[in-house]
Amino acid sequence: MNRASLDKQPHEVASMFDKVAKNYDLTNDVLSFGQDRSWRKQVTRAVDARPGERVLDLAAGTATSSLPFTRAGAYVVPCDFSLGMLREGRRRHPWLPLAAGDATRLPFRDGVFDAVTISFGLRNVQRTEEALREMYRVTKPGGRVVICEFSHPTWAPFRTVYEEYLMRALPPVARAVSSNPDAYVYLAESIQSWPDQPELAAMLRESGWSRVAWRNLTGGVVALHRGTKPE
Incomplete structure (x- = not known):
């Protein structure tokens, strides 16, 4: 199967990401017109990792997303279910505990992390609510969650243009730069079927998360959701 279907069978999604691991970061940079760098900077600010804290970076892929947290002095565990992504991450960053x-x-004890974050990966999980509960379980009381995910533009004219790009322009661009362009067709379809900002906040x-809030980035193309585990 070249492309994971929208019912998100875990082995199919993992296999899809295995095949795009080598060029994944470059492809994302091209397809987002470089915006992914700005989005990830916003994640770094929202997580606000501090020296000595433990941070779980879920759907970390090649672990590029984990580097800002290590630079802040935190102990970071990059975690992913794609072994291909992890192998590429190990090759690039052999010092990280992938x-x-x-x-x-999640293969972690209760209440061990000060912060849990996931960027552009929650959409690919088969059971979103279970993942949110697992993040809650492994977070310390008073700890925080930060979710960065593609969402839905709030201005209708822009939303129309954006959806046209997803379904018409993205596939040919992906064919030019990706080792598995079908994967990006799946990703475009999964963005369209993903809950909007208020729905994810309700989930x-x-x-169990409290003080839930979100902020739109790039007009709602991406949304940054945050929450806190009650003391």
Whole structure:
């Protein structure tokens, strides 16, 4: 199967990411017109990792997203369910403690992390609510969650243009720069079917998180959701 279907069978999604691991960061940079760098900087600010803190970076892929947290002095565990991504991450960053794990069954004890974050990966989890509860479980009381995910532009004319880009322009661009362009067709379809900003916020609250809020980036192309585990 070349492309994971929208029912998100874990082995299919993992296999899809295995095939794009080598050029994944470059492809994202091209397809987002460099905006992904800005989005990830916003994640770094929102997580606000401090020296000595433990940070879990879920769907970390090649672990590029984990580097700002290590530079802040935090102990970071990059975690992903794609072994291909982890192998590429190990090749690039052999000093990081990369871990293989499913977001719905995390291989960590209760309450061990000061912060848990996931960027552009929650959308690919088969059972979103279970993943949110698992993030809650492994976070310390008073700890925080930061979710950066593609969302839905709030201005209707821009939303129309954006959706046209996703379904018409993205596939040919992906064919030019990606080792598995079908994967990016799946990603475009999964963005369109993803809950909007208020819906994801409601799911966070139902999973136990408090002080839930979100901020739109690039007009809502991406949304940054945050929450806190009650003391």
